[in-house]
Amino acid sequence: MTFLHPLALLGLAAAAIPALLHLRQRRLPPVLDFPAVRYLQEAERRTARRLRLRHLLLLILRTLLVCAVVLAAARPQVAGWARAAAHEPTAAVIVLDNSLSSGVVVDGRRVLDRLTAAARAITARAGAGDRLWLLLADGVMRRGTSGDLDAAIAGARPEPSRLDLSDAVRRAVAVAAGGERPGRDVYVLSDEQASAIDGPLIAPGGVRVVALAPPAPAPANHGVGALRIVGGRLLVPLVGTPGGKAAAVTVTYRGRVVGRSLGAPGDTLAVTLPPAPVGWWTGDVEVDADELRADDRRVFALRVAPPARVVAGAGAGPFVVVALDVLRAAGRVAAGGDVTIGTLPAGPVAIVLPSADPAAVGAVNRALALRGARWRFGPPGTPGPVQARAAALAGVAGAQVTRRLELTGGDPAGVLATVNGGPWVVRDGATILIGSAFDTGWTALPRLPAFVPLVDELANSVAGGGTGVTYTVGDEGIAFRVAGGDTTGAVVRGPDFRESDLTPAPSAVLGRALGAEVVSASAFPSAVFAGAARGDAAGLLLALALLLAALEWVVALTTR
Amino acid sequence: MPPAGTRLDLLDPWEVAQLGGVEIAAAGVVEGFLAGLHRSPFRGFSVEFTEHRAYQPGDELRYLDWRILGRTDRPYVKQFEEETNLRAMVLVDVSRSMAWAGAPHRLTKRAYADRLAAALALLLLRQRDATGLVTFDEVVRQGVPPRVKGGQWARIVRALLDTPDGQGTAAAEALRQVTARLARRGLVILISDLLFDRDLALTALRYLRHRGHQIIVLHLMDPAEVELAGPPEVRYRDLESSGTVVVRPRELARTYRDTVHREIAAWRSACRRHDIGYHHVTTDQPFGLALRRLS
Numbered sequence: 001m002t003f004l005h006p007l008a009l010l011g012l013a014a015a016a017i018p019a020l021l022h023l024r025q026r027r028l029p030p031v032l033d034f035p036a037v038r039y040l041q042e043a044e045r046r047t048a049r050r051l052r053l054r055h056l057l058l059l060i061l062r063t064l065l066v067c068a069v070v071l072a073a074a075r076p077q078v079a080g081w082a083r084a085a086a087h088e089p090t091a092a093v094i095v096l097d098n099s100l101s102s103g104v105v106v107d108g109r110r111v112l113d114r115l116t117a118a119a120r121a122i123t124a125r126a127g128a129g130d131r132l133w134l135l136l137a138d139g140v141m142r143r144g145t146s147g148d149l150d151a152a153i154a155g156a157r158p159e160p161s162r163l164d165l166s167d168a169v170r171r172a173v174a175v176a177a178g179g180e181r182p183g184r185d186v187y188v189l190s191d192e193q194a195s196a197i198d199g200p201l202i203a204p205g206g207v208r209v210v211a212l213a214p215p216a217p218a219p220a221n222h223g224v225g226a227l228r229i230v231g232g233r234l235l236v237p238l239v240g241t242p243g244g245k246a247a248a249v250t251v252t253y254r255g256r257v258v259g260r261s262l263g264a265p266g267d268t269l270a271v272t273l274p275p276a277p278v279g280w281w282t283g284d285v286e287v288d289a290d291e292l293r294a295d296d297r298r299v300f301a302l303r304v305a306p307p308a309r310v311v312a313g314a315g316a317g318p319f320v321v322v323a324l325d326v327l328r329a330a331g332r333v334a335a336g337g338d339v340t341i342g343t344l345p346a347g348p349v350a351i352v353l354p355s356a357d358p359a360a361v362g363a364v365n366r367a368l369a370l371r372g373a374r375w376r377f378g379p380p381g382t383p384g385p386v387q388a389r390a391a392a393l394a395g396v397a398g399a400q401v402t403r404r405l406e407l408t409g410g411d412p413a414g415v416l417a418t419v420n421g422g423p424w425v426v427r428d429g430a431t432i433l434i435g436s437a438f439d440t441g442w443t444a445l446p447r448l449p450a451f452v453p454l455v456d457e458l459a460n461s462v463a464g465g466g467t468g469v470t471y472t473v474g475d476e477g478i479a480f481r482v483a484g485g486d487t488t489g490a491v492v493r494g495p496d497f498r499e500s501d502l503t504p505a506p507s508a509v510l511g512r513a514l515g516a517e518v519v520s521a522s523a524f525p526s527a528v529f530a531g532a533a534r535g536d537a538a539g540l541l542l543a544l545a546l547l548l549a550a551l552e553w554v555v556a557l558t559t560r
Numbered sequence: 561m562p563p564a565g566t567r568l569d570l571l572d573p574w575e576v577a578q579l580g581g582v583e584i585a586a587a588g589v590v591e592g593f594l595a596g597l598h599r600s601p602f603r604g605f606s607v608e609f610t611e612h613r614a615y616q617p618g619d620e621l622r623y624l625d626w627r628i629l630g631r632t633d634r635p636y637v638k639q640f641e642e643e644t645n646l647r648a649m650v651l652v653d654v655s656r657s658m659a660w661a662g663a664p665h666r667l668t669k670r671a672y673a674d675r676l677a678a679a680l681a682l683l684l685l686r687q688r689d690a691t692g693l694v695t696f697d698e699v700v701r702q703g704v705p706p707r708v709k710g711g712q713w714a715r716i717v718r719a720l721l722d723t724p725d726g727q728g729t730a731a732a733e734a735l736r737q738v739t740a741r742l743a744r745r746g747l748v749i750l751i752s753d754l755l756f757d758r759d760l761a762l763t764a765l766r767y768l769r770h771r772g773h774q775i776i777v778l779h780l781m782d783p784a785e786v787e788l789a790g791p792p793e794v795r796y797r798d799l800e801s802s803g804t805v806v807v808r809p810r811e812l813a814r815t816y817r818d819t820v821h822r823e824i825a826a827w828r829s830a831c832r833r834h835d836i837g838y839h840h841v842t843t844d845q846p847f848g849l850a851l852r853r854l855s
Contacts (some may be wrong), residue, residue: 029793029806035657035669035755036785037798039823040805043816051811 003074011070018062057555065548072541087529089129091179093172094119094149096156097165097190099137100499103158104191104292106215112158115189118212118524119153122187125528131179135172137163158294160495161473165196169209169514176207184208185531188516191218194505195498202515208531209516212524214504220244222265223295223500224285226471228391229302231453233270236285239295239500240265247290253283253302263287265500276304280487282478295500301478301490303468308459309336315343315355319438319446323455332456339463341455343437345371349463351432354405356439361405373431375410375423381435384420386445392457393417393425395450403442404435416462425462432462569593569679569848573667576847577675583717586678589847593683612636646689647706647746650677651738652720653780655697656799657755659725661843662784669780672843673751674720676778676850680749681716683851693719694741696734697726703741728800731756735764745772749854754779754827755800766834776837776854779827781820783842788816 003009034040044051077088096119102112119134123146126132134142134149137159142152169188176184186204188211190196202209222244225237236249244265251259251271259271273283281304286297310333312321320341327333340347343355345367354377355364365376381404388397393416407423417425424435436442438451445451468481474493481489504510507518519527568576568588576585612625615635623637658670667675677693684691685708692706693716702719704712731752742748748768754761754777769775790809797804809816824840831838839853 029795030791031795031797031804032790033660033799034785034796035660035753035782035799036820037796037801037803037805038755039785039816039819040788040796040807040812043812043819044805044807046819047812047815051808054811 003076005074008070008074011073012067014070015063015066017066018059054555058552061548061552061555065545065552068541068545068548072538072545076537076541078537087125087127088182089127089131090183090185090529090531091131091133091176091181092122092126092183092185092187092529093133093135093141093176093179094122094153095135095165095168095172095186095188095190096153097137097163097168097188097196098156098159099163099196100158100160100294100495101191101193101292101502102137103294104219104221104502106219106291110158111191111215112156114215114521115191115212116153116156118189118521119187120150121525122528123149123153129181130183131181133172133175135168137161139163139168141171141175160294160475160493160499162496162498163190163196164198165190165192166199166202166513169516170199170202173202173204173207173209173515177205183529183531185210185529186516187528188212188514190214191502192504192510193499193501194503194509195501197505197510197513201513204515209514210524210527211510211514211516211518213507213518213520215521218502218504219291221290221292221295221500221502222247222287223292223495223497224249224287224298225497225500226494227285227298227300228394229273229300230391230394231456232275233272234259234283234285234300236263236269236271237497238263238265238267238269238287239497241501241503242266247288250286251283252286254281258283273302276302278304278306280304280480280490292500292502295495295497297476298494299476299478299492301469301480301492303490305460307332307334308463309334309338310459310463311335311337311340311347313340313342313344313346313350315353315437316341317353317437317439319440319451320353320455323452324459326452327456327459333459339459341458345373345431349430349432351434351458351463353434353437354442356437356441368431368433371429371431373410373428373433375407375414375426375428375431375433377433377435378406378408380404381406381422382420386424386443387418388416389418390416390425390462392461393454395457396445396448396454399448399450400444401436401442402444407433407435427462432458569846569851571846573672573675573843573845573847574665577667577671582674582678582720583714585675585847586682586717589675589679589851590682590686593679593848593851612638646684647742647744648680648684648689648691649706649738649742649746649748650680650691650693650716651735651748651750651752652677652693652695652723653697653731653750653752654695654701654723654726655753655755656725656727657753658780660782660799662782666782667843669753669782669843670725673780676841676847677749677751678713678717678720679847679851680854682713685713690746691716694734694738695719695723696731696738698728698733700734700737701726705741706746732760732764735761735768739764739768739771742768742771742773745774747774747776749776749778751778751780753781753785758827758830762830762834765831765836769834769836774837777827777831777839778850778853779824779838779840781840781842783844786817786820786842788813 096115098112104111126146132149134152172186176186184207186207186209192214220241222240225239228235246262246264249261249263249269250257253273258274261269263269281302284297284299289296310324312324337347339349341351343353345352361377383402386396386399388394401419407426410426410428414427415423416427426433438446440446468489470491472491472493473496477493479491480487511518579585615637619637625636625638628636652673659668661668681691688708690706690708693704694700695702702723704716704719765775788809793808795804795806828838841850
C-alpha cells in the first residue's frame with residue numbers, strides 16, 4: 001500500500017488525542033464539595049461496569065475515527081484491490097507467441113487472433129508510468145509505448161519459426177526485473193505447446209508471470225517434417241499430433257507426381273526419385289489440408305551431379321578397390337583422379353585413410369599440413385560404434401570400429417561421424433580424414449551392405465562438398481546460390497517441423513515450468529496488472545469515518 | 561424588601577433570609593402562615609371553654625352555640641383555651657453536610673433548617689405548647705428543654721445561633737441522648753438531610769415511637785442533591801468523611817436521580833411502616849409550604 005500524501009500520516013499522532021484527553025480528565029478534574037457522596041458512590045457502583053464499557057467503546061471509536069480521517073487524507077493506494085482502476089507503475093513484458101502453430105484455427109477463429117486480443121487488453125490497461133516490451137517469435141525484444149506495441153501486435157503474423165517458450169519467458173523475466181518499476185509483470189500469450197517448454201524450471205523471483213491458458217482441446221494436426229534425400233530416395237517424416245489419423249501424402253518432383261501414400265504422424269515414408277539429368281531439380285511433399293495449413297507442404301531441392309572421378313590410391317585396400325569397381329559398373333563413379341582414396345593425401349580431393357604402419361603417421365601428417373589441412377592423425381583411439389552426424393553417413397551408424405586413430409587439431413564443425421565421441425570422419429576443405437582403414441582388422445564396415453553406399457556418398461557427396469542444399473526455417477521457398485554462371489547450392493526454407501505437434505502442456509506443468517499463474521481467457525482481463533493494482537481507499541475510509549462518527553454519537557447518547 | 565402585605569411564608573427562602581436574622585424571618589413566616597390558616601395547626605389533647613363572642617363571618621359553624629341562638633335569636637360562638645400539655649421537641653441536624661448550598665443564591669440546608677425550626681417553635685409556643693430544641697451532629701450540641709414560658713422562643717433562637725456547624729453525623733447516638741431527655745411523651749420533629757445510616761437512625765426513632773412520641777421527619781435536601789449537575793468531570797469530596805469520588809455528572813445524572821429517589825422512597829416507606837411522619841423538603845421551597853406539610 002502506498003500513499004499519495006504520506007506527510008498526512010503525521011496526523012496519526014492525533015489518534016492519541018482521545019486517549020490523552022481521557023487520561024487528562026481522569027487526572028485533573030476539579031474538586032467540589034458535595035454532601036451526598038454516598039448517593040454518588042451508590043449510583044456509580046450500579047453503573048460502573050456500564051460506564052467502563054462505554055468509556056472504552058467511546059475511546060476506541062474516537063481513536064478509530066481520527067485514524068480513518070488521517071488515513072483518508074493520506075490517500076492510501078491499496079495494491080491488489082480487485083476493484084482498482086489504477087495500478088502501480090509496472091514493467092510489463094508481453095510474450096506473444098506468433099509461431100507457426102498460432103495459425104491454427106480453433107472454433108472458427110485463428111489462435112493468433114485470440115492472443116493478439118489479449119495482448120491489446122494489456123496495452124489498453126497500461127498507464128503512462130508503465131514500461132512495456134513485446135517479444136514475438138522472432139526473438140526481438142521490442143520496447144515501446146502502448147501505441148507502438150499495438151502496431152506491432154496488429155502486424156503480427158504466424159511465423160514459420162518456433163518459439164522456445166521457456167527461453168522467451170526467461171528473457172522476459174530478466175527484462176521485467178530490470179525494468180525499474182515497482183510492478184514487474186510478464187504476460188505469456190501462447191498456445192502453450194508442450195514442445196515449446198524446454199529447459200530448467202523458471203524461478204521468476206519478484207516478477208509476476210501470467211500465462212493465458214490454451215483453448216482446449218487442441219485440434220489434431222499432421223504435417224511434413226524435415227525432408228532428407230539419401231541414395232536417391234526421398235525420406236518423408238510425418239509430424240504432428242501423436243496418434244493422429246493417417247493422411248494422404250503426395251510427392252511431386254520435377255513437376256509431376258512421383259509418389260502417393262498414406263501416413264500418420266511418426267511415420268517416415270520413403271519415395272524413390274526417378275533418375276534425372278545432371279542439374280538442380282525441385283519438388284514438394286504435401287499432405288491433406290487440416291486446421292494448420294502452414295505445415296502441410298514442404299519443398300525440397302536436389303542436385304543431380306555427374307559421377308565423381310575416383311581413383312584408389314596407395315594403401316586404399318582391396319575393399320575400396322572392389323567397391324569402386326561396383327560403383328563404376330553402376331555408373332555412380334567414373335575413372336579419373338579428381339578424388340583419391342588412399343593413405344596419402346593426393347589429388348584435388350583426398351580421402352585419407354590411416355596407414356597400418358604407425359611409423360608412417362608422421363609423414364602423412366606432414367603431407368596434410370602441406371595441403372593446408374588442420375586435422376591430424378593422432379594416437380590410437382578406443383573402439384566403439386560409429387555415430388553419424390552428417391546425413392550422408394547415416395547408413396553406417398552403428399557399425400563397429402575395432403581399431404582407429406584419433407583425429408585431432410581441426411575445426412569441430414568439420415566432424416561428420418564419431419566413435420566414442422571422438423572424431424572419426426572429418427572434412428577439412430578438400431581433405432577428408434577417416435580414423436580407420438577400410439579393412440576388417442579396423443572395422444566391420446567392409447563386410448556390411450552399407451559399405452558400398454558409404455564409398456558412394458564419400459566420393460559423390462562428401463568429397464563434392466555435400467549435396468549443396470541447406471535447409472533453414474523460413475517462409476516456404478528455395479533460393480539458389482550462384483557463383484559465376486554456375487549454381488553452387490540451394491537454400492530450402494520451410495516451417496519448423498517441431499511446431500506441428502499442437503498438444504498443449506497441462507496447466508500444472510506449464511505453471512511449474514514457467515513459474516506462472518495460468519488463467520483462463522475469461523479471468524485474464526482481471527489478472528492484467530492485478531499484482532500491481534491499486535485503488536484509492538480514501539472514499540472508503542471517509543465512509544468508515546462517517547460510520548464511526550454515527551456510532552460514536554449513538555453510543556454517547558444512548559449510554560448517557 | 562417585599563411589598564407591604566406580602567406573605568413571607570410563601571416567598572423564596574433566600575429572599576426571606578435577606579430580610580433579617582433568624583428571628584425576623586421566622587416571625588414573619590409565622591405571621592404569614594397564620595394569616596392563611598382558619599384553625600390551629602396543632603391541636604392539644606383537650607381544650608377548655610373560656611367565653612362567648614358574637615359570630616363573625618368565617619367562624620366555623622361547629623363552634624356556634626345553638627342554645628343561645630335558640631333563646632336569643634343571636635349567633636354566638638364559643639371560645640376555648642387550649643391546654644399546654646403538648647410537649648414538642650425540635651431536633652436540628654447541624655452536621656457538616658448541612659452547611660452546604662448547591663447554588664450561591666440558595667440557603668444552606670443548615671440556614672434553612674434554623675429558620676424552619678425557629679418558625680415551628682414560634683408556632684408551637686404561640687399556641688402555648690411547651691417547645692424545646694436539640695441541635696446535634698455526632699453528639700448533642702445544644703439543648704433547650706421544652707417550656708412554654710415567655711422568652712422560650714428567644715432561647716431557642718439563641719441556641720440555634722450559638723451552635724456552630726458540626727462534624728460528621730452519628731444520628732443514632734444523638735437520638736439516644738435525646739431520648740433520655742424526653743421523659744414525657746410528646747411531639748418530636750427531626751430536621752435533617754438524613755445522610756447517615758438509615759437502619760441505625762430508624763432504630764432510635766422506633767424507640768422514641770415506642771415510648772409514645774409522635775415523630776415527624778423533615779428530610780431536607782438541596783435541589784442540587786436531587787438533580788446532579790456540574791462540569792464534564794469532577795471529583796466530589798464528601799464534607800464529613802473527606803472521601804472523594806470522580807464522576808461525570810452527565811453520565812451519572814440519571815442513575816444518581818434514581819438512587820436519590822429510591823433513598824427517599826426507602827425513608828418514606830420505613831417511616832410509614834413505623835407510624836412516623838415523613839416529609840421531603842428542598843431548600844428552594846417556601847417555608848410556608850414546609851410548615852403546611854406539618855399541619
